[in-house]
Amino acid sequence: METLQKIASELERGHDKEVRELVKLALDDSVPAATILEDGLIAGMQVVGERFRAHEIFLPSVLLSARAMNAGVELLEPHLGKTDARSRGTIVIGTVKGDLHDIGKNLVGIMLSGAGFEVVDLGKDVSPEAFVDAASESGADVIGMSALLTTTMPAMKDVVALVEERGMTGKVKTIVGGAPVTEDYAREIGADGYGFDAANAVECVRELIG
């Protein structure tokens, strides 16, 4: 459908006003909201993710596309049924305690939202309790942790330990990432997954949720 393709391409260009207008047009034309979301917005964000992964575009473009996506989703939200939106799964994300770096974590949130997941973003300097409480409250499938500093990485171990303590191991999966984080480290602390970049994080989440 031509309008949906236009939505995707305007989203790829980061044009939030155009995306808003086209989404309105599609809704007026009685295109189901879930279809607009899937074939317009998510399809566009998918291309953005691929281009970013291929180092063809950078953070600024991704952020503008994310803004365009959010503009579109805002208009669709009242029309989306409970079963339509974000039924792929729920992830709680945050930058661990003591760490204020969130660019990577924000990117992961954008990619996950863009792929149709429900994202609960706790921000930065997030305590293990906050991660696990949010996971319980939101019925999350995955907890995603980010760190940029080697000194704050140990906090990831605390979150994994707390998940176990609360008897949630297996029910809530854990995934870690960030510049100094490695697959070895993820294994060492008992995390269920490791994402080496934002796009890989989405793949891992898909695998973990199954």
Next chain:
Amino acid sequence: MGPFLERLKDGPVLVADGAMGSFLMKHGLEPGRAPESFNLERPEVLREVARLYLEAGAEVVQTNTFGGSALKLASYDLDDRTEEINSAAVMAVRETVGEGAYVSGSCGPCGRMLAPYGDAEPEEVRESFRRQIGAMVDAGVDVVCVETMTDLAEATLAIEAAREVSLDVPVMATMTFDATPQGFYTIMGVDVPSAARGLLAAGANVVGSNCGNGIEKMVSIAKEYRDCTDAPLIIQSNAGLPEMEGGEVVYRETPEFMAERALQLLEVGVQIIGGCCGTTPEHIRAIRAAVRPRPQADAAAA
């Protein structure tokens, strides 16, 4: 030490100092606390690190003000003490080095993204740097070092703020690049030629790169800079990338490894060679001995 820019033009290579953060952590800086808190609470640690780097052969010694812009300090509720924090840092270094080294005022990112990518407005970012750099210049820095930048717009605002504060204090500006299959780019998509162009246009006197890479990639970055500008260059390399080994952080590039490759930086025509994350006084001593040995001090290292 004579005027900085003249020294760069007429003199041999200058060696700058190394990492600060790891040193502070060894002296009790806890994760989650602002490193700049030491400027108020533990200035003796600042003096000690400056002394060690000076003895190792550094002639450009940086202040502990990487996160000292008002906006960055605000995330620790310390912005009302911006001037004090920056001033104390400059004084700690000056008291230690006297006229034996150039005191370089470190200015790192403000921690916020400029609109339309984030919610920071240009004027508040410029003002944030103005407060920081104003305090540094008042306290007597020899040069301002805008560093670890990834956004050209932010770097421009910092350089402009420095020029506004004083036209007499030279400005260095360095960006942090990632090695991608498409070449070196900052996370915001700035390549080396764009960085050179933009930073110099904004008024920087010296340009270059710090952080993000070990010395081998830095040699490549230096070459790219040299290919597009004759301006003085500064390179402050990591001692490799940090790895976790049994609960400890290790940086793999040894002083010898870095010193050997520092000679390549010399060949490219880099005027100032220093270290970033993971480097120690030993790294600086080795680099100094390699690029501009001191007959007495470096006899042991040779």
